[in-house]
Amino acid sequence: MSPILVQVIVGGLLLGxxxxxxxxxLTLIWGMMNIVNFAHGDFVMLGMYVAFMVWTLLGAGPLxxxxxxxxxxxxxxxxxxxxxxxxxxxxxxxxxxLGTFGLALLLRYSAFGFFGANFLTLPENIVGxxxxxxxxxxxxxxxxxxxxxLLVTLGLHLLLTRTSLGSKMLAVAEDSTxxxxxxxxxxxxQAIAWAIAAGATGIAGALIATFFYIAPTxxxxxxxVAFVTVSLGGFGSVPGALVAGLLIGVxxxxxxxWIGAIYKDIVVxxxxxxxxxxxxxxxxxxx
Amino acid sequence: MTFKYVAGLLCAAAVSILVVGPASAQDKTxxxxxxxxxSGNAASAGVHAKxxxxxxxxxxxxxxxxxxxxxxxKNAGLAGLGGAxxxxxxxxxxxxxxxxQNQALRLITEExxxxxxxxxxxxxxxxxxxxxxxxxxxxxxxxxxxxxxxxRGFKWFFRTTPIxxxxxKIYLDFLKDMKAQGAKTDNIAIVHxxxxxxxSVAGVITSVFKxxxxxxxxxxxxxxxxxxxxxxxLQLKDKNPDVVIMVCYQSDAIxxxxxxxxxxxxxxxxxxxxxxxxxxxxxxxVGKLAKGxxxxxSFAIGPAGSPSYLIxxxxxxxxxDDLDDTAARQMQGFFVLIDAIDRAKSTEPAKIQxxxxxxxxxxxxxxxxxxxxxxxxxxxxxxAAGLVIQLQDGENxxxxxxxxxxxxxxxxxxxxxx
Numbered sequence: 199m200s201p202i203l204v205q206v207i208v209g210g211l212l213l214g215x216x217x218x219x220x221x222x223x224l225t226l227i228w229g230m231m232n233i234v235n236f237a238h239g240d241f242v243m244l245g246m247y248v249a250f251m252v253w254t255l256l257g258a259g260p261l262x263x264x265x266x267x268x269x270x271x272x273x274x275x276x277x278x279x280x281x282x283x284x285x286x287x288x289x290x291x292x293x294x295x296l297g298t299f300g301l302a303l304l305l306r307y308s309a310f311g312f313f314g315a316n317f318l319t320l321p322e323n324i325v326g327x328x329x330x331x332x333x334x335x336x337x338x339x340x341x342x343x344x345x346x347x348l349l350v351t352l353g354l355h356l357l358l359t360r361t362s363l364g365s366k367m368l369a370v371a372e373d374s375t376x377x378x379x380x381x382x383x384x385x386x387x388q389a390i391a392w393a394i395a396a397g398a399t400g401i402a403g404a405l406i407a408t409f410f411y412i413a414p415t416x417x418x419x420x421x422x423v424a425f426v427t428v429s430l431g432g433f434g435s436v437p438g439a440l441v442a443g444l445l446i447g448v449x450x451x452x453x454x455x456w457i458g459a460i461y462k463d464i465v466v467x468x469x470x471x472x473x474x475x476x477x478x479x480x481x482x483x484x485x
Numbered sequence: 486m487t488f489k490y491v492a493g494l495l496c497a498a499a500v501s502i503l504v505v506g507p508a509s510a511q512d513k514t515x516x517x518x519x520x521x522x523x524s525g526n527a528a529s530a531g532v533h534a535k536x537x538x539x540x541x542x543x544x545x546x547x548x549x550x551x552x553x554x555x556x557x558x559k560n561a562g563l564a565g566l567g568g569a570x571x572x573x574x575x576x577x578x579x580x581x582x583x584x585x586q587n588q589a590l591r592l593i594t595e596e597x598x599x600x601x602x603x604x605x606x607x608x609x610x611x612x613x614x615x616x617x618x619x620x621x622x623x624x625x626x627x628x629x630x631x632x633x634x635x636x637r638g639f640k641w642f643f644r645t646t647p648i649x650x651x652x653x654k655i656y657l658d659f660l661k662d663m664k665a666q667g668a669k670t671d672n673i674a675i676v677h678x679x680x681x682x683x684x685s686v687a688g689v690i691t692s693v694f695k696x697x698x699x700x701x702x703x704x705x706x707x708x709x710x711x712x713x714x715x716x717x718x719l720q721l722k723d724k725n726p727d728v729v730i731m732v733c734y735q736s737d738a739i740x741x742x743x744x745x746x747x748x749x750x751x752x753x754x755x756x757x758x759x760x761x762x763x764x765x766x767x768x769x770x771v772g773k774l775a776k777g778x779x780x781x782x783s784f785a786i787g788p789a790g791s792p793s794y795l796i797x798x799x800x801x802x803x804x805x806d807d808l809d810d811t812a813a814r815q816m817q818g819f820f821v822l823i824d825a826i827d828r829a830k831s832t833e834p835a836k837i838q839x840x841x842x843x844x845x846x847x848x849x850x851x852x853x854x855x856x857x858x859x860x861x862x863x864x865x866x867x868x869a870a871g872l873v874i875q876l877q878d879g880e881n882x883x884x885x886x887x888x889x890x891x892x893x894x895x896x897x898x899x900x901x902x903x
Contacts, residue, residue, distance in 0.1 A: 328749070460679050
């Protein structure tokens with residue numbers, strides 16, 4: 199394999215890990231309460247702005263920016279749950295869709311009003327620039343995002359499968375009335391799920407901000423990828439989102455390099471549709 | 486429950502008051518519609534366009550004798566219409582041709598604007614101007630460069646900016662000159678976004694170069710809303726062209742600058758076609774990573790005290806940034822439109838159209854470095870001109886070519902982030 203092709207694949211894997219990272223929150227919310235959060239991309243956008251503010255006000259990088267974004271977004275997640283989701287969940291599916299879609303627009307245009315339309319970026323060397331490994335260029339910021347993607351996926355997976363909190367959350371997801379009879383409060387469990395999902399999304403945003411541009415509309419651009427990643431991985435499956443993210447990243451990179459950048463979406467989406475034809479529940483989704 | 490309903494109703498009422506806003510009830514106003522990308526991925530450009538037009542309105546509606554020969558500046562309002570003031574109704578095209586078209590329709594039929602200006606992206610100017618043509622409303626475009634826009638046989642469309650073929654000629658002469666000075670320019674790559682703007686500019690450059698014996702060795706098209714440009718940069722790195730010409734909007738231009746650094750790729754010479762690489766937010770965000778990039782421009786801020794300098798100060802107060810070439814071209818277009826309405830002494834579309842056709846502005850009446858403004862039968866300004874600028878220090882573009890207009894000599898090779 200030519201060195202450039204190796205670089206293309208490595209780039210695709212790192213890109214895919216980032217896709218996985220910002221998709222995990224979306225899939226968690228779906229797994230917990232069957233709600234598609236259309237404001238997900240805008241949560242990522244807010245995480246990016248938190249990281250930017252931490253850097254401008256305190257001069258600190260993602261080491262402080264990521265936890266700060268997690269905290270801010272987790273709080274927002276709880277507010278959104280009690281202020282919006284709890285009510286719209288009782289309504290028809292359409293109300294849920296339009297509810298979170300309205301939230302997306304509210305967040306996006308608030309960001310326009312508050313931060314302005316200008317594109318912002320963090321300094322290039324905020325996480326150690328770029329290094330060479332056997333002739334392959336690796337951006338430290340993307341590598342960090344990739345490693346954190348793996349950790350977040352592992353963490354969420356362990357939380358759901360190995361802890362009593364996870365079991366309680368899954369119980370509520372399975373049958374909230376039965377869970378209530380067992381002494382579990384569905385309200386608190388779902389609020390916790392929103393806090394965790396939004397917090398993870400905040401971390402994703404803070405890390406993506408280290409190598410991407412920051413703008414109020416960035417959630418729109420990233421949001422689409424998150425939905426494809428989650429449906430390919432299987433709605434509700436956190437490990438599925440990781441595998442799907444990596445797959446999409448590599449397919450995008452290789453097809454853009456070989457066939458041409460304007461065709462990469464055609465390749466990704468046709469493969470995606472073919473795959474759903476055979477396996478509508480996604481890679482690791484429940485039937 | 487009742488509390489919730491009351492709260493909900495109050496919220497709705499508050500929102501509708503915000504949306505409706507204060508009613509406008511001035512008698513002597515000339516209403517102009519302006520469709521720009523105020524949200525979406527090109528919002529940064531749209532917001533600067535809005536500030537440029539608002540600055541122009543401020544100059545037109547108030548007396549500014551310090552601005553010299555600039556038409557409409559001396560007295561308050563439009564003398565030809567008894568001192569009438571100009572009012573601009575802005576509409577957001579959201580970066581979508583369909584939305585732009587709907588907004589143009591709304592401005593014409595509901596807001597009853599007498600003329601339209603806009604819409605930044607060539608692909609959206611295409612649809613909005615089609616509506617103006619259908620309704621017989623004059624449309625002035627100051628910034629979209631796709632050649633096709635003035636090739637449609639439209640009667641109501643006028644454009645003041647130099648267009649793709651002008652720039653292609655400038656780039657060609659510039660590269661020839663650089664070659665004469667010893668730079669390698671044989672192997673040329675062009676990277677362009679795939680809407681009307683990028684496709685048509687790349688097409689025109691390719692054909693003009695071909696007619697003059699230069700071929701484009703590599704043509705890379707991509708989607709401007711992309712999340713990643715690594716593969717495109719690696720394609721360039723693989724072929725290693727002597728000159729790379731970039732035709733990009735803002736978000737993608739930022740990604741290219743960052744990705745080129747990450748993948749350690751620097752072409753010996755990089756020429757950017759305005760738009761993304763000229764945007765103030767691009768320069769602020771990643772200008773330091775694109776040192777030495779060439780660009781085109783028709784605007785210079787000028788020496789302290791000159792009209793263009795004073796206008797830049799007014800604009801800066803409003804937007805926080807210096808006037809860039811794109812915003813300046815938009816402002817110039819707007820001045821030309823209002824000047825025609827002033828001379829028409831009427832807001833009747835046909836009279837404005839006739840006045841636009843009769844436009845003959847001299848260089849000293851302009852803020853741009855054009856040789857004047859005079860429209861041909863297609864509505865294109867035949868006196869538009871431009872020059873080559875370079876981002877030498879990563880912070881400010883300076884004029885480097887042609888020699889008689891240059892502030893300093895062009896620097897090679899492209900330095901990027903070093």
